Amino acid sequence: MKLEYIGLKEISGSLMVVEGVSDASFEEMVEITVEGTEKRIGRIVELSGDIAVVQVFEGTSNISLTNTKTKPLGHSLEIPLSKEILGRVFDGVGRPIDGLGSIFPQVKWDVNGKPINPVSREYPRNYIQTGISSIDGLTTLIRGQKLPIFSGNGLPHDALAVQIVRQAQLAQQEDTEFAVVFAAMGVKHDVADFFKKSFEESGVLQKVVMFINLANDPVVERIITPRCALTVAEYLAFEQDMHILVILTDMTSYCEALREISSSKGEIPSRKGFPGYLYSDLASLYERAGMLKKRKGSITQIPILTMPNDDITHPIPDLTGYITEGQIVLDRTLHQRGVYPPVIVLPSLSRLMKDGIGEGFTREDHPAIANQLFASYAHVQEVRALASVIGEDELSELDKRYIEFGKAFEKEFVTQERDENRPMDDTLDMGWRLLGILPREELDRVDINVLDKYYKPYSSVRGEL
Template sequence: MSIEYLGLSEINGPLIALEGIRNAAADEIVELLVEGQRKIGRIIEIYEDKAVIQVFQGTENMSLHNTRTKLTGHPLEVSLSEDILGRIFNGTGKPIDGLGPIAAAIKRDVNGEPLNPCAREYPRNYIKTGISAIDSLTTLIRGQKLPIFSGNGLPHDKLAAQIVRQASLAENSSEEFAIVFAAMGVKHDVADFFRRTFEDSGASSHVVMYLNLANDPVVERLITPKVALTAAEYLAFDKGMHILVILTDMTSFAEALREVSSSKGEIPSRKGYPGYLYSELATIYERAGIIRSSKGSVTQIPILTMPNDDITHPIPDLTGYITEGQIVLDRSLHQKAVYPPISILPSLSRLMKDGIGKGYTREDHQDLANQLFSSYARVGEARNLASVIGEDELSPLDKQYLKFGTAFEQEFVAQGLFEDRSILDSLNKGWSLLSLLPKEALDRVDTKILEHYYPSETKAAPPDHERN
């Protein structure tokens, strides 16, 4: 028998308080009836017989006297089946594409279930994005969490859309692949951009979209990534698919968390964020991985905008502690009209070495990446020296590095918005650029690999079909 409570004790922003409540549980969903309008809330705190409830649709038009509250006895659940592929949902998992409700094969708690660390499989093999700077130098590995650190005004939305269009498993793979895309706090024009891009490219058939718009309730943003990851876990671990999850923008999630925390009267920590920001981010990021009992995997690319381009801000700082590397977008490259403006030197993928090389990409991949990093770092030194003494006073080798640096940014890092490069195209392009430098300067490459792949007048760059 369910009990219905009449009236509220307090209303504060997106939160309400209800006293005299019995047999309630944390994270339990409640139904609220206000003047014929039905709203959903979640219990976030309980003090003896008093419960604090987050209202997803906001507390507008609610009053202390005539609001009816009913406990459902279960946490927030989302309906799941393979039919979610190609569909668009709001932040709580309700369809918004006009195609009707999902015929649910199963319902799952959006908070997920604890994953035994001993059941995890070490991430192997790579996911191709078609972007040279990522595939060659910060390779995305299945089961990895690799965030993109961006800034306001940088083209992270275009980059996210391009990754969705071009992402795939290794060549000749017969395994199933799909993408779960979740956007939090995005404007209507940005949401329409994502929709149109996916539909026009034909990618929408293997994409599940969850959209929380800027005018949607703030509380809904706290649920959106959990709903998206619940769908990803279902497709990966129940259906054996390899799922790439793109979450944009995690800064909106953190801002929503700060707003709700302030409404609760909690003591703030760094920059006003609650002290449990780290654990909340970890709860989301750690839902990536591979488990031994399933053929599938969940890989994450969270995207976050750094306030004032500050990489020491709490959001990117804490994200860096949890994830396995980062891809950093650079404003100076963006001002040079380089797209995507990926800053090579601070970007890294800590799991890259375990999913590339012979049997995965090509035997020269790791040595080539090491040499490109080293040579581009030397470009920075040459540019700094040229700014002091002038380019004409540089040594012949430093002038070659300047030439290499310009070509590297314009031909390797930069590529078209619809240019999809294979991993072999990217590797061959890297060797072509290294040929601008003398052979003896390439000290990060094994001698045998250098002899085989270094272009010369009599030997062209290795053909695309060559694999080892």
């Protein structure tokens, strides 16, 4: 039988300290009664002897030190689950906010999840098509992968997230269903409305589960939001055999909430004031992606984070890069030149794409053309640096071809409309048309048999661009 404790020792920010607690556990949920009638929920985040530190989800305003009642509930935070959760919109802790009533659960799962035995993992293969050439062609998203997007303040990562949700689909027609779990953390009201309106108007809301944590919601809810989203993804993937794409935006807001709570608990800060356990905390989220043996479903993650001051060495993108399998980087210079999506190709990569593309997955020429586009565009940067010194008119004819290729690559391949959904074959064909600007002998990353089949010479391509 759980006891109810009356009175508090201390209140600090969103935390309250309860004295004389026995038989309680870490992460256990508590029910808080304020002024005899109002009910709030919290969770135990620290235990020391008979003292428990409780995080209050709705904040500690109007909470009294003398007559507040705290009752441990005997379990950690759980979220109700059933397949009818598809098409629903929830707040940061999994409460419905779409006016369609409560979920009638088949099961309730702990939002913290359970560790996946590495031996039980299946190696990710096959891909998810986003319809965006710079992603599908050069940083292909593989099922079961975690592939973050590194953005910056003012860059169109919200529009890119909406486009991915709207266009993402399985690479091949299969009997397995596909759905998206979308979690927004610390967003403004207009951004939240933009997400909801975009999904409704495009008709994809019925295959999306949305979690919205607003900027003025309690900070502690922001810590729970991605865990609720990933718990729903695990249920749909491993119990309902669905392929799930999880989009988490913005992980920077999540990490800043973690820093704020850590500071209020009096923990010793690490780099940039973030807690020393930031790496392990992020890993507890990112590692919930993947595939399991003997299960049909998969969880693929696209965390989106805004780099403070566009600094890719900041702790958040730095630690994220260690945990995840690549990154897609958005560039402010491209954005200012009107390129959408402003994906800067050279620092972007997908470490698992080599095992999910090519013959049997996309097309036999995909690995070769991706390598060649990377190599040729890298040489473009060298030629541009040279041209900035000696002038473009002094370049050799070959270097001028590279300059022309670079302009066409950014204008034709990287740039596309916000509602443009390019099939994989169109992306690869466009890559070959662009490589036709360069002489055949410059394409040293492509097998001669593939060149014979797909390469068209410069003279026949130039008029098409």
